[in-house]
Amino acid sequence: MAVTICLINQKGGCGKSSTCFHLAGHFAKSGRNTLLIDADPQGSLSQGFFGSAVVENLPAGETLAALFDDEQYCSTPKLPPAETTTTGIFVLRANQTLAPFNRPYPEASGMLQYALREFVEQVIGYDVILIDCPPNLYQCSWTAMVAADYVVIPVPPEDFGTQGLRVVHQAIDQAQLLNPGLRLLGHLVTRCDSRLLVHQSYERKLRSLYGETVLATVIPEAAAFKVALSSRQPVTHYSPASRAAALTSELGVELLERIGSDMLARRVA
Numbered sequence: 001m002a003v004t005i006c007l008i009n010q011k012g013g014c015g016k017s018s019t020c021f022h023l024a025g026h027f028a029k030s031g032r033n034t035l036l037i038d039a040d041p042q043g044s045l046s047q048g049f050f051g052s053a054v055v056e057n058l059p060a061g062e063t064l065a066a067l068f069d070d071e072q073y074c075s076t077p078k079l080p081p082a083e084t085t086t087t088g089i090f091v092l093r094a095n096q097t098l099a100p101f102n103r104p105y106p107e108a109s110g111m112l113q114y115a116l117r118e119f120v121e122q123v124i125g126y127d128v129i130l131i132d133c134p135p136n137l138y139q140c141s142w143t144a145m146v147a148a149d150y151v152v153i154p155v156p157p158e159d160f161g162t163q164g165l166r167v168v169h170q171a172i173d174q175a176q177l178l179n180p181g182l183r184l185l186g187h188l189v190t191r192c193d194s195r196l197l198v199h200q201s202y203e204r205k206l207r208s209l210y211g212e213t214v215l216a217t218v219i220p221e222a223a224a225f226k227v228a229l230s231s232r233q234p235v236t237h238y239s240p241a242s243r244a245a246a247l248t249s250e251l252g253v254e255l256l257e258r259i260g261s262d263m264l265a266r267r268v269a
């Protein structure tokens with residue numbers, strides 16, 4: 001069974017898509033078949049691998065929208081994730097056709113809440129599934145939390161990044177009513193410039209507020225991430241010797257260690 005991790009924050013620009021994109025590189029390089037599910041109607045993760053022209057022109061039936069739309073609905077085998085040029089990384093893509101399904105008040109949407117969970121339970125051949133969510137807590141993020149084993153919350157160490165966390169935590173609590181197995185895997189400090197006093201002080205604040213739930217690995221603001229993305233390859237593949245690649249791998253290792261400890265604790269309990 002694959003381990004499924006969703007990346008959530010109601011803020012845009014905090015590094016959700018970028019983290020999914022590059023982290024997939026680490027998992028694939030370490031021999032894990034990785035499925036990326038793009039659950040954001042903006043489709044930035046899909047565009048990162050396939051370019052905007054290809055992604056914008058995909059029919060709804062070949063995107064995640066097919067899982068939410070009764071008319072497009074097709075069973076799992078008919079919706080094969082697309083293979084990328086990076087060995088071991090596959091993407092279930094999204095584009096603007098997902099937007100009408102990303103409604104507020106997702107708790108009222110009946111069985112639709114389980115659409116992604118059913119897909120994740122049925123899909124085979126993957127070791128890790130990462131779900132990239134839009135910058136809000138509507139239907140797409142909600143169904144991702146209902147489908148996932150773990151949540152990672154990317155947080156830039158600035159006011160705008162840390163302010164809305166309480167709402168995100170509340171959404172996780174709510175989703176646990178439908179998906180009791182869901183766990184917060186960690187807050188991830190992203191886009192950090194450690195030379196800035198303001199970033200140092202927010203990182204400290206975050207660690208004092210949320211303790212061990214803040215991951216030890218910090219993802220810096222680094223041009224290497226953007227350059228690799230513009231070449232449609234994770235930084236682990238495009239610049240394997242870079243610090244950005246090393247920290248991405250460090251993050252992957254830390255996440256899997258946390259998952260290992262959590263699974264052990266659950267078994268003992």
Ligand SMILES: Nc1ncnc2c1ncn2[C@@H]1O[C@H](COP(=O)(O)OP(=O)(O)O)[C@@H](O)[C@H]1O
Binds near residue numbers: 014221223226229
């Ligand atoms: N660690 C980083 N270093 C440099 N640029 C980054 C980093 N993380 C994200 N970015 C860039 O910032 C922008 C927003 O990031 P993105 O991952 O798309 O945010 P989100 O998905 O949370 O909205 C993108 O252009 C992305 O390439």
Ligand SMILES: [Mg+2]
Binds near residue numbers: 016040045133134
């Ligand atoms: Mg995004």
